[in-house]
Amino acid sequence: MSRSICCLFVLMIVAGWSMPAALLAADTVCIECHGGQEGRLGAPVAQWRTSVHAANGISCNDCHGGDPTDYAMAMSPERGFIGVPKYTEVPDFCGRCHVGVAEDYKAGAHGQAIDRGAAQCVVCHGNHAIQRASLDLINETDCSRCHSYERAALIRMSLVETDTMVRKVETDLDRLYRLGFAVNDMQDRLFNQRNVFHRTFHGVNVDEVRQKTAGVQAELGKINMEVASIDTTLGERKLWGSVTIAIFILTGVVFLLVRKAYEEDEKG
Ligand code: HEC
Ligand code: HEC
Numbered sequence: 463m464s465r466s467i468c469c470l471f472v473l474m475i476v477a478g479w480s481m482p483a484a485l486l487a488a489d490t491v492c493i494e495c496h497g498g499q500e501g502r503l504g505a506p507v508a509q510w511r512t513s514v515h516a517a518n519g520i521s522c523n524d525c526h527g528g529d530p531t532d533y534a535m536a537m538s539p540e541r542g543f544i545g546v547p548k549y550t551e552v553p554d555f556c557g558r559c560h561v562g563v564a565e566d567y568k569a570g571a572h573g574q575a576i577d578r579g580a581a582q583c584v585v586c587h588g589n590h591a592i593q594r595a596s597l598d599l600i601n602e603t604d605c606s607r608c609h610s611y612e613r614a615a616l617i618r619m620s621l622v623e624t625d626t627m628v629r630k631v632e633t634d635l636d637r638l639y640r641l642g643f644a645v646n647d648m649q650d651r652l653f654n655q656r657n658v659f660h661r662t663f664h665g666v667n668v669d670e671v672r673q674k675t676a677g678v679q680a681e682l683g684k685i686n687m688e689v690a691s692i693d694t695t696l697g698e699r700k701l702w703g704s705v706t707i708a709i710f711i712l713t714g715v716v717f718l719l720v721r722k723a724y725e726e727d728e729k730g
């Protein structure tokens with residue numbers, strides 16, 4: 463009797479104890495073991511937790527390979543462990559998932575000069591604490607480490623200009639959608655242009671970026687015109703709405719005046 467109570471007690475403690483671990487379902491043997499290591503072996507865990515990859519369920523083993531369920535065999539090549547890529551191997555390492563980006567990168571000046579130490583993925587994005595990308599990654603401090611900033615600045619200018627336009631069209635379409643307009647077609651076209659746009663940077667080619675962003679801007683311009691024409695119709699509708707209301711009010715006032723005059727007439 464007392465033994466089974468004791469057992470129950472122990473079970474409860476164990477269950478309570480393992481609860482937080484069970485909730486962190488993403489905790490693999492990689493994270494458990496590396497989390498307890500010092501220095502360069504432990505640091506990746508805390509950094510990775512802040513990353514866009516952790517937020518999207520991409521864990522140590524998704525990048526490094528290996529078996530995340532087996533303590534003893536976790537880092538065995540037989541279980542697909544890749545280990546740490548060399549500098550020149552990084553584009554293929556990341557490119558297993560980011561196929562289009564890796565393609566553009568390899569065809570561009572950085573990809574072509576990677577043997578001469580040109581920037582690759584982790585130079586710009588980092589490795590474990592990777593965040594959502596933004597045009598802020600293109601800045602004088604980071605881009606002038608290996609060459610002058612001049613060409614980088616030209617690329618940044620075209621991209622920022624186009625990005626601003628993309629955002630404006632996004633807001634406009636959201637607004638029209640909320641007003642009940644059918645904007646599916648325009649949204650599809652915006653989606654396509656956004657894809658083209660986000661595939662311009664990694665080739666780091668000033669002329670190509672200019673040419674592609676000009677194409678994107680032209681298409682966005684067309685969507686802008688359609689938005690403007692809907693807005694004009696909306697404006698006219700609003701105008702007619704106000705005129706109608708004014709007529710209603712006027713009619714009401716006239717009616718009241720007439721009735722008042724009539725009532726006074728009756729009294730008199
Ligand atoms: C039981 C502890 C333990 C487990 C489990 C474990 N590691 Fe390791 N890991 C280590 C130690 C210790 C080292 C450094 C010594 C070595 O390279 O073997 C290391 C090294 C590494 C390195 C660097 C290798 C290098 O060449 O510098 C990577 C990457 C790595 N582990 C990833 C993983 C991944 C991914 C998993 C899960 C699939 C994992 N580890 C599971 C203890 C562990
Ligand atoms: C997005 C892919 C990615 C993920 C996810 C990832 N790593 Fe890495 N890791 C890399 C890359 C790339 C390198 C090579 C470092 C470099 O070139 O800057 C690396 C290097 C390492 C090293 C060697 C560090 C050194 O200084 O020698 C260890 C250890 C390591 N990773 C462990 C982990 C652990 C543990 C996790 C999970 C918490 C993890 N990595 C998650 C991409 C990743």
Ligand code: HEC
Binds near residue numbers: 664
């Ligand atoms: C010279 C710096 C640099 C290098 C090298 C680089 N990137 Fe980028 N990356 C950027 C910048 C800047 C952006 C933002 C561009 C944009 O918004 O279109 C970006 C955007 C991205 C995005 C988001 C794309 C999207 O559709 O929004 C991914 C994913 C990415 N990079 C992965 C990689 C990978 C993988 C590599 C290596 C093959 C790499 N990057 C090499 C600077 C770099």
Ligand code: HEC
Binds near residue numbers: 524592
């Ligand atoms: C196992 C697949 C996988 C690998 C390998 C991988 N990633 Fe990712 N990455 C993802 C997923 C999934 C996302 C989140 C979904 C998304 O928004 O694209 C992501 C997101 C990103 C983003 C943010 C994209 C954005 O929209 O801003 C960047 C930047 C990025 N990864 C860079 C890298 C770099 C650099 C490497 C190599 C060190 C790498 N990734 C390796 C799967 C992977």
Ligand code: HEC
Binds near residue numbers: 575599600605609667
């Ligand atoms: C680790 C060094 C390194 C970093 C950091 C770096 N680059 Fe480069 N870049 C190179 C090398 C090497 C080349 C090829 C040699 C050349 O053409 O000068 C190159 C070439 C280029 C070119 C094409 C050549 C030209 O003049 O038109 C552009 C554009 C460029 N980089 C933009 C950038 C941008 C933007 C950044 C920052 C997001 C950046 N680079 C960061 C090393 C780097």
